Amino acid sequence: MYASGKYNSRGPALIPRMKIKHRIYYITLFSVVLLGLVATGMFQFWPHSIESTADWTLDKRSIHDAPLIRLPVSSPIPERGDLSCRMHTCFDVYRCGYNPKNRIKVYIYPLQRFADELGVPISSTGLSREYNDLLSAISDSDFYTDDVTRACLFIPSIDVLNQNSLRIRETAQALAMLPRWDKGMNHLLFNMLPGGPPDYNTALDVPRDRALLAGGGFSTWTYRQGYDISIPVYSPLSADVELPERQPGPRRYFILSSQTAIHREYRAELERLKEENGEALLLLDKCSNLSQGAASARKRCYKGQVYDYPQILQESSFCVVLRGARLGQATLSDVLQAGCVPVILADSYILPFSEVLDWKRASVVIPEEKLSEMYTILKSIPHRQVEEMQRQARWFWDAYFSSMKAVGLTTLQIINDRIYPYAARTYEQWNNPPVVKWSSVNSPLFLPLIPPRAPGFTAVVLTYDRVESLFRVITEISKVPSLAKLLVVWNNQNKSPPEESLWPKVSVPLKVVRTKENKLSNRFFPYDEIETEAVLAIDDDIIMLTSDELQFGYEVWREFPDRLVGYPGRLHLWDHEMGKWKYESEWTNEVSMVLTGAAFYHKYFNYLYTYKMPGDIKNWVDTHMNCEDIAMNFLVANITGKAPIKVTPRKKFKCPECTAIDGLSLDQTHMVERSECINKFASVFGTMPLKVVEHRADPVLYKDDFPEKLKSFPNIGSL
């Protein structure tokens, strides 16, 4: 903006020279001006890459070069924080607006120094390294905007992380000086060490109007639920010490206490616990022979024996995090980093990021009063859970505690989730460590529903030109009581489907869809014509399935609407010699796929196949004209984590005289190709999602010695 001032004055200067007659002169002049403008424009648009701008020199300056603002004594002071503030009362949501990315825009005030009229600065530390890291991380993130008019959230560059280094009144005045302060509306303050002696308030004492507070050490009385954000107290050791992640499991010590500033009453109680339980407890304190300072922060002692801190934390299953003068303790961060399960004894403490983090899976909270029962309580926790908590603890640190960047961005994400709740991160996204995210499944059809029989199913027959066989299939299927509709996908572009009069007469609606290209994926397209949830995919040569078998298949699908329920069962096997997956269609005792030549499934999977198939699998299938059924099995197993269900013993599908395994499948090259598909898909999915089972579904009375006419499904073919 200031750069443009120069040009402002040059612009009008052009006009008096109008009378000069040489055209070329004008043109040259004009071009010069134009070039100049373009150059300026470039400077404006890429200020980051060009060193000589004014901005950059400003940036190179140290903190002492930031403009100094003197606060008049009479400068207004904000009101104390209003305890009843909530997002709908104290936050101006209009500033955030509707935005397709559902992302708030955050503005950071440029750095200024504030001092009172006598020139005494408002803070003894000024801008701390941590706050600088925090602001820098935010400015590098997607949240950041340098356009103050577009911002939804404002972050002052006044560092209030540690209240002890602040002059309360002057800091408040400085906040009120901010040009967009507006009663603190939409302003976010970060504070990790609130309160001061003697009573240590649990929230920042600086009057701050309606500003949001991201505070470390809130108690339930100062925390405005749904408005403030509880953040961790950053531990400087996070950056200094690298602790490799340890496998969850039992540790040398059961409980470890490493804090140095424990109230003597509590220390006495810990000592008593130590007496009772001996070696299981390790009770550390500061080393008396070491001088204060950074070195002492890295050592702990017990009866003259020196331990490295925080490394020693990794040697214990549980680590005590007791309240000090403040509720929030930096030790919590160290403990989590070590993968030690924190045992939190701080009554009324609001745990960091508790709005989104499920601390019950990562910590044990014990009332201070029950400190003496700590050992018994912890002993009652099952081993498996201790391991899960250890893993969870480390994950929380990795994701949300490890740096000021993590703390800052997590805070912004939480506010973002409040403003766009319909686009909020899920519980799983917040709480599941990567290893669980990778191996767990959250089925999209998770509700246990047994859909009613009445809507029936839609049979989708994929055909190219085998009209005679197609008609036989249609006639056979039309006998199934629950058939609701027949959909023929005509995949032949060179030939029209037979005239309407030639088609077999069936009692249900019959629709023919003509496709634009002969692609296998056409059979899995979620056609609007499919109005039922259940889809029966069937090839145009599957003529052996009886009406009873199909009806029974539909009944089984109703019990398992989230699975593939089909007739031809197949298996994948690991070929140890070749070191890769192999396709198996022999008589096996196991099944991991059912082929979609004849299978029921939910229409949802059509939608998934068409729009959500990972990688290039869909195109690959279409170019190779093979394996669409295997791809479907991968897709369903991957998203539901469940095996398909093979129904009835049926193994012959095409013609009575064929062998049980149909002609095509015996072809060697076919088998090789199918094996290739499995390997290809497994690499695209990054895992082998298929599940192997040893059972199939038969009617309850199948092959039982019972009058056939009383059975619901008597006509189940044996092969």
Added chain:
Amino acid sequence: MQAKKRYLILLSAGASLILLFCFGGIQVPLSRRGPGRRDDHSLTGYHPGAPWRRLQGYLKVFSTWEKDHDFHEDISPRQKRDSNSGLFTGRRCRMESCFNFSLCERNGFKVYVYPQQKGEKLSESYQNILSSIEGSRFHTPDPAKACLFVLSLDTLDRDQLSPQYVHNLKAKIQSLPLWNEGRNHIIFNLYSGTWPDYTEDLGFDIGFAMLAKASISTENFRPNFDVSVPLFSKDHPRTGGERGFLKHNTIPPYRKYMLVFKGKRYLTGIGSDTRNALYHVHNSEDVVLLTTCKHGKDWQKHKDVRCDKDNVEYDKYDYREMLYNSTFCLVPRGRRLGSFRFLEALQAACVPVMLSNGWELPFSEIINWNTAAVIGDERLLLQIPSTVRSIHQDKILSLRQQTQFLWEAYFNSLEKIVLTTLEIIQDRVLLHASRSSLMWNSLPGGLFTLPQYSTNLGDFPFYYAKLGTKPYPKFTAIIHMVTPLVSQSQPVMKLLVAVAKSQYCAQVIVLWNSDKPLPAKHRWPVTSAPISVIEGESKVINSRFLPYNTIPTDAVLSLDEDTVLSTTEVDFAFTVWQSFPDRIVGYPARSHFWDSNKERWGYTSKWTNDYSMVLTGAAIYHKYYHYLYTTYLPASLRTMVDQMSNCEDILMNFLVSSVTKLPPVKVTQKKQYKETMMGQSSRASRWADPDHFAQRQTCMNKFANWFGTMPLIHSQMRMDPVLFKDQVSILRKKYRDIERL
């Protein structure tokens, strides 16, 4: 020429101006909103446009170690805690300051209901709340053992204009000997305040008591102390409760309407703003938001220009039709923050779109409402249509299923609402044995997931997929023995050997419930899997379902002493169970049916084409169900089972099906046709008795009565080995024995 030049110059000047403008050279003063804008020139060197960048060079750290140590040594933490409880009372009450935890320590979490006083009128709803508590496992008749107290004075309706309003409540409460200023009391309330401002004041001093209140606002809600309950109607069923209306997941998930609302509009007074503005968003196609002014006595007097038009439009649509055919349902605040509409939408699988700023949503402490509702902001009403349209299909699918889960888990009966309230408080009291958010927010829900069993998700049968883990790959067999051991050829001996031979068997437990003394150790067969004998203390039949600590595995194979099973069958059943770890997987199948002549449930052991129960004489299920059976079910049912020595297997099936909402799984068994053709299984002794059968009919109906509904579900299929009875060499088959007769 001159003209040309002039044009040229004009053109170039214009172009430069445009360029200047483009590059920000000329600042056009744009109108800016906001009173907070002030002149920038007073701040020297302040550049609003300058982006933040990392500062180089040395900076101090925000805290130093020494500073952290200034601990105030004089105040004992205990004293500080005590002073808190005096300080934070009334509107600042929290569990830490207003609740006496020590009452819960001696006897656990027990709830006492005051005896009803003569002449005191209770509304039906409140009566139902009290009887739900009295019928629950938390109830104690002894106030000395109680940790939580519930008044028998109706506090549900505190609207002074309501006929249900109880007068002189203040005096009545003060005179209660156990009141103790309301400490450890919970007060249920649905309505408070009255026209015109509908305050949230109950009209009496609640002291230290907790509130379980509908329509509570975030301002008045005391987090982790009060409980926000849903507003329910007078007709809300006490037990059982209707299921959700979602029968199947439609693809694409859109319904006829995108967003609907039909309700009153208030011309004056509190809560009218949002509803009065709804017509802006109404498009009478897929967003149908209808209001009427026609309510109350003198609506004509206040009516505005839109009333008549609105009323006509209003009468064109049917509320139910819209509810069932809409993807989203708007739930705007009314006079009070909450409305019946919320639960109605939830049940109808119509995803609620909340427009009720400051409403603390029901059970917000435990339910993550973002997974089942769209939380809108009244201030952004005009954005609501574009917001709901932007929600992805997959998200709609999951929101909709979650509405159904939550409805059935916590809301569909008064009993569930009350139990959820109590469980929430219990979780606060037993901090280290409380449910994680995952337990509350995923199937089967917190009421069926008891943290006293374990706080570890992996110990329950419900979360394997969510955690990406599998159940422990072995089982423990429990054989229930009531007849003495007389000969080595007894069927139980064969059974012991066969079961212990299974490769998946970790342990065999013999539960000795016979009156005869324990047989000597050497009389038990020697097997690869260890056999341990537990002598039943009370010798009652329910003891077969006790959650023994000695069960080392997730799976339990429950057996009767006269069950006939081969090793192969056991192996196969176990592999099937691994696919269905939350269900009962086993052999003897039975069915239930509705006997319309007798108007009651019938039980049948005949061979039928379907089944709904798998008896625990030979069934595998998760160990957790032992715990649930013993603690979740009321003493009345368990005593009945013990007295009859019958029906324990039916009860187990009821329990598991009500948890999973799915049928059990029957697996193949070689059949002993001669006996079974008689219509009975092999267990002739107790099963041939006609009384026994009649008892089972009675049981069915007693159980269904307690559950409030019939949880059993039919299945038409059974699981066979893949090559079962196929015409292929038996040598190819893994489970050959199953086919041999």
